[in-house]
Amino acid sequence: KPLVWDQTIGAPLPFDKEGIRPALEGSFTVNGIACRPAFEALREQVKNYSPEKVASITTIPAPTIRRIAKEFGEAARIGSTIMIDGQPLPYRPVAVNIYRGAGAHKHGTHTALAVQILNMVVGAFYVPGGHRGPNLVGPSGQWKPGQTREGLITPPSAIGQGARYYEFEEREPEELGLNELFPISTNRSPMYQINLSEPGKFSLPYEPEMLIVCRRNLMMNNVNPEATAEVLKKIPFIVSFSTNLDETAEFADLVLPEAYYLERFDLFPNRPSHTMSPATGYFYWGVRQPVVEPVGQARRWIDVLLEVADRLGFIGDVYKLFNVKWSLKDPYKLDPHRRYSMDELYDHWTKSLFGPERGIEWFKSHGYHKVLRSPQESFPGPFIKARFPVYFENMLRAKASVSKVAAKLGREWDTSDYKPVPEWKPCPAFSDGNAPYDLYVVNFKIPFHALSITTQNPWLSELAERNPYAYKILINTETAARKGIQDGAEISVESVAGKVTGQAKVTECIHPEVIGIAGVFGSWAEGKPVAKGK
Numbered sequence: 001k002p003l004v005w006d007q008t009i010g011a012p013l014p015f016d017k018e019g020i021r022p023a024l025e026g027s028f029t030v031n032g033i034a035c036r037p038a039f040e041a042l043r044e045q046v047k048n049y050s051p052e053k054v055a056s057i058t059t060i061p062a063p064t065i066r067r068i069a070k071e072f073g074e075a076a077r078i079g080s081t082i083m084i085d086g087q088p089l090p091y092r093p094v095a096v097n098i099y100r101g102a103g104a105h106k107h108g109t110h111t112a113l114a115v116q117i118l119n120m121v122v123g124a125f126y127v128p129g130g131h132r133g134p135n136l137v138g139p140s141g142q143w144k145p146g147q148t149r150e151g152l153i154t155p156p157s158a159i160g161q162g163a164r165y166y167e168f169e170e171r172e173p174e175e176l177g178l179n180e181l182f183p184i185s186t187n188r189s190p191m192y193q194i195n196l197s198e199p200g201k202f203s204l205p206y207e208p209e210m211l212i213v214c215r216r217n218l219m220m221n222n223v224n225p226e227a228t229a230e231v232l233k234k235i236p237f238i239v240s241f242s243t244n245l246d247e248t249a250e251f252a253d254l255v256l257p258e259a260y261y262l263e264r265f266d267l268f269p270n271r272p273s274h275t276m277s278p279a280t281g282y283f284y285w286g287v288r289q290p291v292v293e294p295v296g297q298a299r300r301w302i303d304v305l306l307e308v309a310d311r312l313g314f315i316g317d318v319y320k321l322f323n324v325k326w327s328l329k330d331p332y333k334l335d336p337h338r339r340y341s342m343d344e345l346y347d348h349w350t351k352s353l354f355g356p357e358r359g360i361e362w363f364k365s366h367g368y369h370k371v372l373r374s375p376q377e378s379f380p381g382p383f384i385k386a387r388f389p390v391y392f393e394n395m396l397r398a399k400a401s402v403s404k405v406a407a408k409l410g411r412e413w414d415t416s417d418y419k420p421v422p423e424w425k426p427c428p429a430f431s432d433g434n435a436p437y438d439l440y441v442v443n444f445k446i447p448f449h450a451l452s453i454t455t456q457n458p459w460l461s462e463l464a465e466r467n468p469y470a471y472k473i474l475i476n477t478e479t480a481a482r483k484g485i486q487d488g489a490e491i492s493v494e495s496v497a498g499k500v501t502g503q504a505k506v507t508e509c510i511h512p513e514v515i516g517i518a519g520v521f522g523s524w525a526e527g528k529p530v531a532k533g534k
Contacts, residue, residue: 002150003030005037015151015387038391042117045421057426059513072096076122084128084375089382093129095119101442107417107425114422117390125388126381132278134159137380139283139371142327143273147386152394154386158273166394168401172408173202180405181413184398196231202409213240214301215258219247220452221520224497241301244456245527257298263290264300267346267363278378285353286368287360303342310339328352392420439479441495443519446470452520455531464534471534472505474516480506493517 003012004022012030013020024039051062051069058065075094082091096118103112116131124130136156137144143156148166155165168183176195177188199207211232218232219225225247232238232251240252249255266288270276276283309315316336322345323333332352334340340348347360358369376383399418406413417425425431429440446464454460464470473493475485485491487506492499493515500517510516523531 003035005035038389042390042421045423049424057424059511072118073122076124078122082128084379087375089375089379090123090127091129092122092124092127094122094124095129095131097131101444105427107427109417110419110422110424113392114424117422120388120390123381126384127379130381132379135273135276135278135377136384137377138272139373139377144380145384145386151385151387152389153384156273166397168398170401170404172405174205176204176208178202181402183401184394193228193231196234197227199234208235210237211235211239212305213238213242213248213252215241215243215453217246217248217452219251220523241304243298243453245525246452247523247525247528249527250525256301256304257296259294259298259300261288263292263294263298264288265290265342266300267349267360278373281373281378282370283373283377284368284370285350285363287363289364306342315339322349326352390421395420437495439515440513441493441497441515441517444516446518449518449520452523452531455521455523455534456528458530461530461534469505469507469509470518471502471521473500473502474505474507474510476510476512476514477506477508479512480504 001014001016004015004020005011005026005028006013006017007021007023008019012028012035015022022037024037025043026040027034027036029035051065054060054065055062072094076092077094078092080091081088083089096115098112098115102115103109116125119125119131126132126136136159138156138158143158145156146154148154152166165184169180171180173180176192178191178195179188182188182191195202195204196208219228229251232248237254238252239254239256240249241256241258242249242252243258243260245255268285269288270284270286272283272285306315306318309318319334319336319338319340322328326349328334328348329352332348334345334348343360346363350363351359354369363369395418399415402413402415402418406415446467446469448460448463449455449470473491475483475491480486485504485506487504489504490501491504492501500522502517521531521534523534525532
């Protein structure tokens with residue numbers, strides 16, 4: 001087991017021994033080997049980032065960095081508690097949060113880890129007042145974190161899909177995502193495109209013959225559209241479930257009209273782990289019911305795929321998977337030799353979860369079933385025995401694993417980012433000097449638009465047109481004055497990616513070195529007349 005240096009007896013002890021007082025800092029000798037606590041490694045690393053050094057990178061003055069750091073530490077009120085339902089819990093009314101922007105570039109994983117470590121070192125993780133992300137604990141223990149043999153936290157199955165953070169298979173990749181070369185990543189979608197554009201590059205034993213797209217516009221939100229188009233052309237047969245003849249549907253051999261959300265009946269549209277805010281104080285399960293009939297032959301893609309499975313003779317296997325995925329209990333387990341309507345499937349699911357009195361007809365009448373969260377479910381941090389690492393030793397194991405797999409493939413592979421403590425590195429646009437351009441281009445999300453889907457919604461499009469920022473090119477007041485740009489002027493923005501023309505919005509809401517353009521707009525499909533050209 002991993003050891004800690006116990007301050008009481010001045011000797012190493014297993015990390016999970018009761019009553020120990022672990023040393024966080026210092027250097028010690030164990031069996032003749034010099035050792036230091038993980039926190040000491042982190043402490044030494046952050047010494048490399050003085051406020052003066054960071055100021056030259058971020059343009060935030062060193063005194064401001066010091067002030068905010070001091071305020072953050074003071075606001076955490078380390079050591080304070082609060083009573084909730086008669087139970088004393090740690091009270092840490094401070095949090096720092098990131099989203100896609102911090103991590104969605106090269107070396108971004110280290111940026112994201114550094115931010116989360118800020119929450120961890122002050123104890124503001126899944127406690128009252130602090131940072132709460134996905135729901136780590138489900139109702140009545142339906143899901144909860146696990147731990148490794150070394151006591152490190154592992155994500156619940158409801159959250160940690162796609163990544164194996166501690167155990168890696170050291171074998172040559174067999175699927176397009178190259179999981180074995182990205183063992184601790186949850187998103188490998190760019191590798192699919194690389195493998196499709198350069199077949200044989202990684203000696204995979206097959207090439208895809210068919211692509212089924214369910215309500216995703218690969219042309220609009222999956223990297224470079226020209227490169228994506230060439231990849232789609234190489235797939236022999238494409239099926240697209242679409243609400244509109246969008247940019248991806250134009251490449252499809254078969255387009256099936258997808259029911260719009262106002263035409264659909266869906267059980268549990270809110271995922272309890274991800275899309276259900278812990279701030280409500282409840283877990284809740286509901287239905288989305290149609291307000292209008294589907295137009296023409298529109299159907300839900302799930303209904304079509306279940307019918308395909310039935311026609312091909314393996315619907316029974318799908319039912320077996322539902323038994324596992326939905327954790328169905330007797331007598332509500334599905335019989336693989338029967339055929340069920342969607343209402344019957346949903347009825348089995350709801351009754352298995354909530355008892356015979358709350359079947360699908362109950363949900364149609366009542367809408368939502370809710371359950372009050374316990375303090376352990378709302379604020380699981382103090383109740384989790386597993387350790388949250390600040391020193392990511394699994395990075396070193398992943399580096400060794402990836403290096404071995406790459407060597408088997410006879411390929412050189414960059415493993416320099418596999419480091420156990422966060423290390424800031426500039427992304428290529430920053431480190432390469434952005435020459436010959438004097439500004440950086442970033443994208444951002446508009447709060448009333450969702451990905452590329454809602455750009456075809458006439459009401460939301462009209463709202464965006466009237467919004468002062470949505471369909472504009474954001475430029476800082478100082479930068480605009482230097483370039484002689486007036487608010488509302490038509491300007492062109494050019495980069496290595498191309499050129500676009502739009503209306504300038506002069507604002508203090510963007511950094512002087514940055515140009516901002518909202519992402520996932522500029523549709524060109526004829527089947528999206530509202531979104532086209534925006």
